[in-house]
Amino acid sequence: MTFREKSNSSRSVTSEQPSQALKICYRGSFLLIAEKPAGLPVHATLDPHRKNFADLVQAQEKLPYLRLVNRLDLDTTGLVLFCTDPEKNKEADEILSQAEKKYLCIVNRIPPEKSFREECFLKDGKGRVTAVRSGGKKAITDFKILSTNTASNISILEAALVTGRRHQIRFQIAAAGFPILGDTVYTPSDFRIKKTVPIPNRSLLHSYLLKFKTEEGIFARAISPLPDDFQKYLSFFPGISLPN
Structure with missing residues (x-):
């Protein structure tokens, strides 16, 4: 990476x-x-x-x-x-x-709650989405902390989509104050990141799980392991890891 x-x-x-x-x-x-x-x-x-x-x-x-x-x-x-x-x-x-749709992401800062839900109404714009009070589509995501590194003030989160809107995870977690590392669209321009944290060249968001009922009525799931660059990035932070 x-x-x-x-x-x-x-x-x-x-x-x-x-x-x-x-x-x-x-x-x-x-x-x-x-x-x-x-x-x-x-x-x-x-x-x-x-x-x-x-x-x-x-x-x-x-x-x-x-x-x-x-x-x-x-x-x-x-x-x-x-x-x-x-x-x-x-x-x-x-x-x-x-289907059950889950993502993994590395974010700046450590949320105060182990699990939390973000809800808003989103409206598409040019290259990004914005939160609106009317005229948007309901967006709901459940977040859970999987691992943290207090020295660098970063967290690995699991994001479970309840709805599926454009840029939903990226917008909601940034609006909550924990932008995804590498996301230049939704990270505020004045957001301060610790000098010990290397900045990746892309937004570290990965769709890792789809659990669904097949066309034959059987429950199945697809799992995608973390890509190499995501895993390499985690190696910069001793003690941070994903549960099995």
Whole structure:
């Protein structure tokens, strides 16, 4: 992992476009779950020459049809759910809405409560979301502290989505006063970070668990291990770890 200087200037995310086969975590009759690396857009962008995750998965798996059911931000790694049958899109959306969806993130500061819930109404804007009193969509996330490092004043949190809005986790945890390390969009410009904390070149947010009821009515789960750069970053902080 590379690190950037402690400044408020914007940066380009280092692309981690896959040099090897993309990992498929689940295959069903019309569902597929794959692991997205950082720096790779999940769908097509305005640049027709830029690779994107959905196209790469479709090409690798030689699928005539593939539709994104959930989306991850450019920096975010981990599990993405696809529908592989155009006649099953509604069923796929319903499966995702009922699924257990959990993320891991490294944040600045240590929340005072072991577990807490954040609720607000979010409205999409240009490149970011904002909280509004009316006209937005309800956003709910349950957070839990998994590990902390008091010397550097950082925490590893688990974030469980109750709703699934754009930038939901990133916005809510920053608004609560604990921005995700590496998130230049929602970390306040005057936010002070300890000098002992190296700044990652991307937002350290990882979609690690999808637990759901399959199309056959069987409960299943997909788990994505932490990517190498996330694990390497944790090695800078003795004593901080994830429970098994």
